[in-house]
Amino acid sequence: MSTEPDLPTRLGADTSLEREVLAALAAVQDPEIRRPVTELGMVAAVTEVGDGVVAVLVCLTIAGCPLKDTLVDDVRAAAEAVPGVGRADVSLDVMTPEQRRALQERLRGSRPANPFGPDSLTRVIGVASGKGGVGKSTLTANLAVALTARGLSVGLIDADVHGFSIPGLLGIEAGPTRVEDMILPPVAHQVKVISIGMFLDEDRPVAWRGPMLHRALEQFVTDVYWGDLDVLLIDLPPGTGDIAISAAQLLPTSQLLVVTTPQHAAAQVAARAGQLARQTGQSVLGVVENMGPMTLPDGTVLDVFGAGGGAEVARRLTAALETDVPLLGTVPLEPAVRAGGDAGEPIVMTAHASPAAESLRAIAGRLAVRPDSLRGRGLPVSPR
Numbered sequence: 001m002s003t004e005p006d007l008p009t010r011l012g013a014d015t016s017l018e019r020e021v022l023a024a025l026a027a028v029q030d031p032e033i034r035r036p037v038t039e040l041g042m043v044a045a046v047t048e049v050g051d052g053v054v055a056v057l058v059c060l061t062i063a064g065c066p067l068k069d070t071l072v073d074d075v076r077a078a079a080e081a082v083p084g085v086g087r088a089d090v091s092l093d094v095m096t097p098e099q100r101r102a103l104q105e106r107l108r109g110s111r112p113a114n115p116f117g118p119d120s121l122t123r124v125i126g127v128a129s130g131k132g133g134v135g136k137s138t139l140t141a142n143l144a145v146a147l148t149a150r151g152l153s154v155g156l157i158d159a160d161v162h163g164f165s166i167p168g169l170l171g172i173e174a175g176p177t178r179v180e181d182m183i184l185p186p187v188a189h190q191v192k193v194i195s196i197g198m199f200l201d202e203d204r205p206v207a208w209r210g211p212m213l214h215r216a217l218e219q220f221v222t223d224v225y226w227g228d229l230d231v232l233l234i235d236l237p238p239g240t241g242d243i244a245i246s247a248a249q250l251l252p253t254s255q256l257l258v259v260t261t262p263q264h265a266a267a268q269v270a271a272r273a274g275q276l277a278r279q280t281g282q283s284v285l286g287v288v289e290n291m292g293p294m295t296l297p298d299g300t301v302l303d304v305f306g307a308g309g310g311a312e313v314a315r316r317l318t319a320a321l322e323t324d325v326p327l328l329g330t331v332p333l334e335p336a337v338r339a340g341g342d343a344g345e346p347i348v349m350t351a352h353a354s355p356a357a358e359s360l361r362a363i364a365g366r367l368a369v370r371p372d373s374l375r376g377r378g379l380p381v382s383p384r
């Protein structure tokens with residue numbers, strides 16, 4: 001017997017065509033929540049109004065739902081694909097507070113307050129760097145998209161209080177949607193994203209203190225509806241600091257991924273990353289070298305930022321932490337990487353033949369492999 005609360009619904013589907021349309025709508029997912037609209041109580045009525053014409057009334061979670069056009073298009077397409085339906089007219093209504101509460105309860109279900117606690121099967125990866133400007137956010141955005149392309153369900157927390165660049169890198173303009181005290185994160189290129197920047201006035205400088213950051217991060221973990229994630233990436237601020245410690249406390253299974261350039265500041269980067277790992281008790285999953293050798297149109301290879309820094313950081317971390325810290329890959333310096341970031345379209349989804357895109361996909365492939373400690377516990381790959 002289901003223990004889930006009943007969603008109040010005014011659904012009426014009496015004729016066989018109406019029932020067939022309703023069944024077809026079970027294939028339509030809410031673009032933010034990523035569960036069937038029928039299961040979420042969002043289809044309020046399906047009515048056969050004339051010869052081959054059906055009217056579908058959809059209830060939005062909030063009036064200004066940023067993805068309502070996508071939802072309307074998806075509902076119309078699914079309804080019009082039913083044999084016998086010539087046209088589907090989709091109209092919109094908004095859930096009542098009572099319906100929203102029921103939806104929240106249904107989504108929360110029996111989930112623990114912190115879905116990323118010690119028993120979580122989600123792979124949590126904090127992306128860190130020794131200093132700013134090494135391309136950490138660009139890499140995080142690209143890796144997130146590359147992981148979704150492998151069929152994984154991916155979430156991304158932008159915790160880089162000094163940057164907040166993730167929404168721009170993924171082309172996100174909409175803010176999150178609130179359903180009572182639950183936050184539905186915007187979804188871009190299949191990645192669920194939340195950023196402190198989404199809750200701030202763009203023009204006001206940020207002077208956050210440790211406890212405020214901790215509280216914000218805590219809310220991202222407990223109040224955001226993440227659904228079942230295979231991977232959660234966190235874009236950490238550069239260097240060591242409060243937020244990295246908070247992230248490690250709130251996400252006890254998280255591991256660190258260290259981004260560096262090939263420059264010979266390797267000793268310093270390794271020392272900082274090592275210090276962070278020791279401070280938080282986290283393991284370092286590996287090192288990614290960004291802004292590596294660039295290939296010019298005539299085939300000449302230019303080491304703009306030198307070479308070998310990534311391997312050196314990996315070697316030093318391996319020695320310092322007394323455990324294998326591999327170099328997971330080198331991403332070349334490539335104008336298309338920057339252009340993709342500026343356009344909000346990560347290069348992994350656009351430039352198929354680009355060496356940088358290929359390297360990023362290969363690194364994502366290595367991250368998608370489960371650590372030994374989780375083998376045998378089942379891989380919760382969620383169908384999308």
Ligand SMILES: Nc1ncnc2c1ncn2[C@@H]1O[C@H](COP(=O)(O)OP(=O)(O)OP(=O)(O)O)[C@@H](O)[C@H]1O
Pocket residue numbers: 129131132133134135136137138139160162163164165237238290291292331332333334335336337338339341342356
């Ligand atoms: N492989 C690359 N090729 C070309 N440009 C790159 C590459 N990686 C990053 N960039 C560019 O470098 C700049 C810095 O990148 P990004 O903002 O991702 O760095 P960051 O380490 O996250 O910085 P911060 O932590 O200070 O926010 C951006 O303009 C980005 O487009």
